[in-house]
Amino acid sequence: MAWAWTAVLACCVVPVGVAAEARQSPASVFRDMVVALRDLGPSRVESTQVLEASSDGRVQSSRPLESVYVFASDGNTGPRAVLRLKGYRVTVADEAVFVEHADMDDGYVRLPRTSQPVRTLRDAFRSLPDPLLVLKMSDADPARVPVDLDERGSGERLVPASIPTSVAGRRQVLLESPTSRLELVQEVETGHIIEAVLDHRGPPNAPEGVTIRSTWTYVWDALEPEEGEAAVEFHRRGRHRLDDVAALRAPLSAQDDGSGRSGAAPPLGLETLDGEMVRLSKLTGRVVVLDFWATWCGPCRRSLPAMQELAEEYEREQAKVEFLAVNVMERGDPGTLTERIRRFMTSRELDLTVLMDRTGVAAKAWNIDAIPVTVVVDSEGMIVGRFRGFQSGSIEELRRTIDALLVEPDGSIRDERP
Secondary structure, three states, X not given: OHHHOOOOOOOOOOOHHHHHHHOXXXXXXXXXXXXXXXXXXXXXXXXXXXXXXXXXXXXXXXXXXXXXXXXXXXXXXXXXXXXXXXXXXXXXXXOEEEEEEOOEEEEEEEEEOOOOHHHHHHHHHOOOOOHHHHHHHOOOOHHHHHHHOOOOOOOOOOEEEEOOOOOOOEEEXXXXXXXXXXXXXXXOOOOOEXXXXXXXXXXXXXXXXXEXXXXXXXXXXXXXXXXXXXXXXXXXXXXXXXXXXXXXXXXXXXXXXXXXXXXXXXXXXXXXXXXXXXXXXXXXXOEEEEEEEOOOOHHHHHXXXXXXXXXXXXXXXXXXXXXXXXXXXXXXXXXXXXXXHHHHXXXXXXXXXXXXXXXXXXXXXXXXXXXXXXXXXXXXXXXXXXXXXXXXXXXXXXXXXXXXXXXXXXXXXOOOOO
């Protein structure tokens, strides 16, 4: 792993830069990293993130998530950039932050421009974990930047703690908090951050021994100043301004997470916490909502209460909708898994029907490589919606999709909610 790298020297002469760095404190090395990064000219960066969950020597990895950032020269109000990630295009301009999405080419959201645009985006998206964005786009004194690196908002500040041995031409620093550690690797000559590794040790409600690791790798290209200027131009003419970032996305039935899975739903047959077998094939005639989740997944823990409220809403109306919480990717002792999930549900007063994917067969069949994922299956067993993640507006999108499936043959819609 990144922090375990050991310098391999061809002779016993230590390069001057490495020797000088060895005499620095971790805080001063971190400060030098941030200053060098901020001094860079206009650049284009390709960021690739891989998420890993590990326990007892087993590691499960997500598919790579690719993003592209263009950093222009600083403007009158601070850093300027264009960020392309998960279908969104975010323009951090002088006067405001503009958000677009590929689902709606004639709409945009305007967010206020502050001295800390990353905080503005985290408020809007509920998450923006890439540490490079904090390091590059924060106006704060480098000594205060670690505060903003706490993406989870836990209040546990990451502190420069040590300087791992680095190869010639690179500097590294390790930041730690009681539950997290972040290692940064920078090329000294170019100032480019080329890798960041973030470990969360013991996330809330995760089985003992679970570690969640995010690894980002970065590829940099220099740009001409005019290229950076052109990138951060935002054109409003003929476009509608919306109030909420969630409104930029198409309804859930139109979402596509790139999995290529649509059409007839794969088979599904799993046991509940009480050992009862539930088969999707036996639910023909009902709309089925499958929510794939795990106890260690933060967005999953936020989505489950909202999912239960929606399920109760349809239950009160006696609508033909079935909600199933499919537990996947759990870690820890398989012998205590059922009891641990039962305690988790009880402690949060959740009574959704939980299906246990103990062997991973359902996750594989349904192409679940990251969570949470919500899949909607219509009354004829066809997949009509698939949504990855949970954020503001997700439940409304899900409700619209379900309502569309409950339209009566005569065109009428079920009774209004109380």
